Amino acid sequence: MSERYRRGIDIAERLASDKLAHFVESGVAEVAPDFARMTIEFAFGDLYARDALDLRSRELIAIAVLAASGRAGPQLRIHVQSAAASGIDKAEIVEALMQTALYAGFPAALNALADCHDLLTDDDCLGDRCG
Amino acid sequence: MSERYRRGIDIAERLASDKLAHFVESGVAEVAPDFARMTIEFAFGDLYARDALDLRSRELIAIAVLAASGRAGPQLRIHVQSAAASGIDKAEIVEALMQTALYAGFPAALNALADCHDLLTDDDCLGDRCG
Amino acid sequence: MSERYRRGIDIAERLASDKLAHFVESGVAEVAPDFARMTIEFAFGDLYARDALDLRSRELIAIAVLAASGRAGPQLRIHVQSAAASGIDKAEIVEALMQTALYAGFPAALNALADCHDLLTDDDCLGDRCG
Amino acid sequence: MSERYRRGIDIAERLASDKLAHFVESGVAEVAPDFARMTIEFAFGDLYARDALDLRSRELIAIAVLAASGRAGPQLRIHVQSAAASGIDKAEIVEALMQTALYAGFPAALNALADCHDLLTDDDCLGDRCG
Amino acid sequence: MSERYRRGIDIAERLASDKLAHFVESGVAEVAPDFARMTIEFAFGDLYARDALDLRSRELIAIAVLAASGRAGPQLRIHVQSAAASGIDKAEIVEALMQTALYAGFPAALNALADCHDLLTDDDCLGDRCG
Amino acid sequence: MSERYRRGIDIAERLASDKLAHFVESGVAEVAPDFARMTIEFAFGDLYARDALDLRSRELIAIAVLAASGRAGPQLRIHVQSAAASGIDKAEIVEALMQTALYAGFPAALNALADCHDLLTDDDCLGDRCG
Numbered sequence: 001m002s003e004r005y006r007r008g009i010d011i012a013e014r015l016a017s018d019k020l021a022h023f024v025e026s027g028v029a030e031v032a033p034d035f036a037r038m039t040i041e042f043a044f045g046d047l048y049a050r051d052a053l054d055l056r057s058r059e060l061i062a063i064a065v066l067a068a069s070g071r072a073g074p075q076l077r078i079h080v081q082s083a084a085a086s087g088i089d090k091a092e093i094v095e096a097l098m099q100t101a102l103y104a105g106f107p108a109a110l111n112a113l114a115d116c117h118d119l120l121t122d123d124d125c126l127g128d129r130c131g
Numbered sequence: 132m133s134e135r136y137r138r139g140i141d142i143a144e145r146l147a148s149d150k151l152a153h154f155v156e157s158g159v160a161e162v163a164p165d166f167a168r169m170t171i172e173f174a175f176g177d178l179y180a181r182d183a184l185d186l187r188s189r190e191l192i193a194i195a196v197l198a199a200s201g202r203a204g205p206q207l208r209i210h211v212q213s214a215a216a217s218g219i220d221k222a223e224i225v226e227a228l229m230q231t232a233l234y235a236g237f238p239a240a241l242n243a244l245a246d247c248h249d250l251l252t253d254d255d256c257l258g259d260r261c262g
Numbered sequence: 263m264s265e266r267y268r269r270g271i272d273i274a275e276r277l278a279s280d281k282l283a284h285f286v287e288s289g290v291a292e293v294a295p296d297f298a299r300m301t302i303e304f305a306f307g308d309l310y311a312r313d314a315l316d317l318r319s320r321e322l323i324a325i326a327v328l329a330a331s332g333r334a335g336p337q338l339r340i341h342v343q344s345a346a347a348s349g350i351d352k353a354e355i356v357e358a359l360m361q362t363a364l365y366a367g368f369p370a371a372l373n374a375l376a377d378c379h380d381l382l383t384d385d386d387c388l389g390d391r392c393g
Numbered sequence: 394m395s396e397r398y399r400r401g402i403d404i405a406e407r408l409a410s411d412k413l414a415h416f417v418e419s420g421v422a423e424v425a426p427d428f429a430r431m432t433i434e435f436a437f438g439d440l441y442a443r444d445a446l447d448l449r450s451r452e453l454i455a456i457a458v459l460a461a462s463g464r465a466g467p468q469l470r471i472h473v474q475s476a477a478a479s480g481i482d483k484a485e486i487v488e489a490l491m492q493t494a495l496y497a498g499f500p501a502a503l504n505a506l507a508d509c510h511d512l513l514t515d516d517d518c519l520g521d522r523c524g
Numbered sequence: 525m526s527e528r529y530r531r532g533i534d535i536a537e538r539l540a541s542d543k544l545a546h547f548v549e550s551g552v553a554e555v556a557p558d559f560a561r562m563t564i565e566f567a568f569g570d571l572y573a574r575d576a577l578d579l580r581s582r583e584l585i586a587i588a589v590l591a592a593s594g595r596a597g598p599q600l601r602i603h604v605q606s607a608a609a610s611g612i613d614k615a616e617i618v619e620a621l622m623q624t625a626l627y628a629g630f631p632a633a634l635n636a637l638a639d640c641h642d643l644l645t646d647d648d649c650l651g652d653r654c655g
Numbered sequence: 656m657s658e659r660y661r662r663g664i665d666i667a668e669r670l671a672s673d674k675l676a677h678f679v680e681s682g683v684a685e686v687a688p689d690f691a692r693m694t695i696e697f698a699f700g701d702l703y704a705r706d707a708l709d710l711r712s713r714e715l716i717a718i719a720v721l722a723a724s725g726r727a728g729p730q731l732r733i734h735v736q737s738a739a740a741s742g743i744d745k746a747e748i749v750e751a752l753m754q755t756a757l758y759a760g761f762p763a764a765l766n767a768l769a770d771c772h773d774l775l776t777d778d779d780c781l782g783d784r785c786g
Contacts, residue, residue, distance in 0.1 A: 030510065031509075038697075039499055050619065064588060068589045070202035070203065071500075072501075091576050101166075105200075107205075107365060111202075111205065165574075173562075178562075188319075188354070188358070196366065201462070201464040223314060231327060234328055238465035300753075304439075333594075333725040360562075375559065383555055440754055453712055488705065595725075631726075644686045
């Protein structure tokens with residue numbers, strides 16, 4: 001296990017109570033184990049680990065870019081949970097998703113809000129208990 | 132209730148027998164009530180309300196751009212119904228979706244046609260009765 | 263010269279006083295002559311030639327989808343001219359480009375309007391004289 | 394039945410044991426029979442039929458571009474099967490999907506690998522038996 | 525002049541020393557004066573004006589989503605300047621652009637960094653003096 | 656200098672006579688030196704270095720995905736040169752770009768062919784001498 005991987009798993013676990021690491025490792029790790037490892041190493045071990053931007057800022061960027069792309073539902077749901085774990089409150093998450101309408105159109109923003117409906121309305125969701 | 136909102140709801144209802152307004156208001160309104168309102172106000176109260184383009188033209192544009200984006204299934208289905216409500220017949224809707232293959236590739240056009248299969252084949256669908 | 267090609271060139275010329283056909287044939291024809299031919303055959307000889315949608319509707323779709331894509335400047339400029347040639351007036355073209363903000367965001371609509379600035383402001387442009 | 398169509402069906406069947414042709418013909422053929430035919434004619438009868446690129450290369454391109462687009466799941470699944478039928482082994486398919494992360498981001502690559510999980514892990518899948 | 529417009533212009537000017545407002549108003553205002561106004565009203569007067577997210581967070585989102593889209597150069601350059609004006613330092617802006625590689629691929633991130641090269645290296649640029 | 660970086664630079668230089676490495680290192684290295692290094696390490700040192708896919712296949716994928724994206728002109732030009740350096744002849748490159756029309760539409764393919772016009776027509780270009 002490389003130092004980059006160990007550092008990446010640490011950050012992923014801090015952000016999402018295992019969900020991020022688990023997601024990358026489960027389905028994908030069966031098909032492409034090296035890629036699961038490389039994703040953890042590069043995304044979290046290399047980039048997220050850098051001090052130049054705090055985790056709150058990184059998660060704001062993650063949810064906004066994923067929502068705007070309109071095609072990354074599973075990643076958006078996980079990062080909405082990571083965003084909450086890094087101290088962004090629900091009203092801020094909703095507002096960030098709303099703002100993507102400016103750059104990517106209303107359907108992207110509306111569908112992102114709908115895809116995360118349970119995470120954003122159910123108080124029990126944004127800790128640890130929803131998918 | 133703003134004048135922009137009232138005007139927007141009027142147009143949305145005329146186009147889609149409540150479906151458009153309902154879609155924006157239901158799921159999204161629970162998570163982001165202000166955004167549901169702003170979508171109605173801006174999309175329908177401001178833009179659609181302008182006389183410079185008739186509703187038939189606006190709906191042609193809506194279904195083509197949504198199909199070409201390849202990532203706005205719920206909106207495409209609603210606007211296919213609005214297109215029919217604004218006087219575009221089924222053969223024209225199909226043809227508009229086909230044309231998007233030129234600009235956005237064959238998968239976008241094929242998937243748009245498949246996503247709206249029931250709306251475009253079932254005679255009972257394009258009035259008021261399908262989802 | 264296939265029947266499809268002849269029919270395609272006819273329509274392309276009617277729409278854009280040679281600009282469409284010329285564009286496809288010039289630069290691209292030097293690198294990929296078969297693809298220049300196939301584009302004319304399929305886009306205009308096959309699709310545009312179908313009666314199910316009138317040319318005015320086809321050009322509305324073309325400019326809206328191209329503007330929304332945000333990455334097809336040369337094609338957008340030519341189809342704005344074809345749109346005018348097929349009887350869509352300037353105010354309608356502007357309005358169609360504005361509407362794409364709803365589905366693809368404000369930058370796409372703003373940049374489309376800026377890219378076609380001369381075509382949409384200069385009276386001499388939307389006949390035959392601008393690039 | 395045009396010569397282009399016959400040639401296209403031949404290639405589609407060779408690549409995917411009917412799956413490609415069947416996909417285009419079934420759902421889409423009910424809504425838009427002419428478009429189903431035109432897709433076979435143009436995609437396989439015109440482009441794939443050209444000798445300038447072998448089928449293995451064409452299928453590598455198909456799976457990579459479809460995965461990178463992040464919005465063409467049904468087409469990706471079929472072409473992963475065509476890729477196998479044209480002699481690309483599973484490890485190469487996985488590697489091609491991984492490489493798309495460079496150009497289209499990690500979510501596109503991760504979701505493509507997840508969408509084709511069964512095709513890439515189940516030995517019985519990449520012949521003829523999975524959807 | 526509507527209250528929404530006045531509020532929007534205020535925010536746009538605070539963020540970018542007139543550049544944002546000027547951009548929307550100049551070229552676009554000649555072609556589509558109503559759309560220039562509506563953009564200021566909606567983007568800044570409605571959305572940015574909301575307290576739910578501070579301007580620093582909004583500008584982080586703006587530069588990341590615009591960079592990830594890979595097709596909004598003029599808007600990216602202006603928002604990089606607004607980001608600086610809202611208190612995001614250069615190292616953070618660079619880091620935010622780097623992070624988009626994760627979600628949108630390396631070319632989007634590399635081209636965003638190259639497009640803003642002067643703004644991010646020239647000390648005189650990120651006040652008020654570069655285009 | 657990490658082993659990953661050394662390996663990455665080696666491959667980048669073999670593919671494009673320094674162009675790839677130079678591109679990443681020059682403009683970007685001034686603004687974001689760590690990202691220039693990370694791109695070489697990850698793209699070439701990690702991914703391209705893997706044996707599971709030969710360089711010819713990797714370059715086919717690179718040019719097709721970049722062309723299909725319609726927004727990565729500089730990267731496309733460099734990889735067209737790398738494709739030639741890895742043994743793909745001009746007719747195959749042209750054919751690969753043509754095929755992207757199927758998945759991403761005709762404008763993407765036409766603009767890719769136009770953007771690489773000099774590289775694909777001038778015999779002196781696809782060695783070492785054009786930008």
